[in-house]
Amino acid sequence: xxxxxxxxxxxxxxxxxxxxxxxxxxxxxxxxxxxxxxxxxxxxxxxxxxxxxxxxxxxxxxxxxxxxxxxxxxxxxxxxxxxxxxxxxxxxxxxxxxxxxxxxxxxxxxxxx
Amino acid sequence: xxxxxxxxxxxxxxxxxxxxxxxxxxxxxxxxxxxxxxxxxxxxxxxxxxxxxxxxxxxxxxxxxxxxxxxxxxxxxxxxxxxxxxxxxxxxxxxxxxxxxxxxxxxxxxx
Numbered sequence: 720x721x722x723x724x725x726x727x728x729x730x731x732x733x734x735x736x737x738x739x740x741x742x743x744x745x746x747x748x749x750x751x752x753x754x755x756x757x758x759x760x761x762x763x764x765x766x767x768x769x770x771x772x773x774x775x776x777x778x779x780x781x782x783x784x785x786x787x788x789x790x791x792x793x794x795x796x797x798x799x800x801x802x803x804x805x806x807x808x809x810x811x812x813x814x815x816x817x818x819x820x821x822x823x824x825x826x827x828x829x830x831x832x
Numbered sequence: 833x834x835x836x837x838x839x840x841x842x843x844x845x846x847x848x849x850x851x852x853x854x855x856x857x858x859x860x861x862x863x864x865x866x867x868x869x870x871x872x873x874x875x876x877x878x879x880x881x882x883x884x885x886x887x888x889x890x891x892x893x894x895x896x897x898x899x900x901x902x903x904x905x906x907x908x909x910x911x912x913x914x915x916x917x918x919x920x921x922x923x924x925x926x927x928x929x930x931x932x933x934x935x936x937x938x939x940x941x942x943x
Contacts, residue, residue: 762876763933764931817929818883818925819881820880820881821878823876825875
């Protein structure tokens with residue numbers, strides 16, 4: 720059983736399209752995260768939800784919108800995709816926010832053409 | 833944006849050597865320091881979460897120390913093995929819910 724899963728694993732799309740990446744965790748964790756790995760392989764946090772409430776909202780374009788229908792899911796919706804959005808996006812979860820280790824999903828490689 | 837720096841950027845060691853690297857972070861408003869191991873083509877995997885000044889944690893041949901007053905943490909690997917080859921990331925969390933990863937130290941262990 721995969722602890723943190725993301726779909727799709729690969730996503731190739733045209734500029735201007737709207738797309739979503741789904742994340743699910745079956746660990747019973749309260750907190751979920753979205754990260755972007757940039758071209759230099761640097762991991763940058765985008766959002767964090769704790770019990771479906773937004774607790775971290777870093778400076779990302781408002782074309783990116785997280786949606787948490789329940790504690791086990793945190794989806795990332797991206798409107799009007801741009802070339803610069805091409806990256807690997809990682810979802811993660813932890814028991815609670817802050818001092819618990821995070822468990823990462825396998826990543827979604829997004830390519831915008 | 834907070835400054836979380838790791839050094840060295842990359843490191844090559846012989847199998848059996850012991851090694852260590854550093855994570856530097858702001859010493860004010862500290863809450864927690866995370867260490868992760870990230871193998872190529874995989875996802876980051878948690879090693880330690882440290883919260884108290886003077887904390888020392890150990891997992892097998894890997895250990896870490898924490899100095900929150902001066903803003904640094906060391907990660908040590910004893911008797912490096914080829915399977916230790918990976919990028920080691922630290923991540924700093926402050927009391928304002930700001931959470932930043934360092935750029936990582938890439939370790940290659942040569943058989």
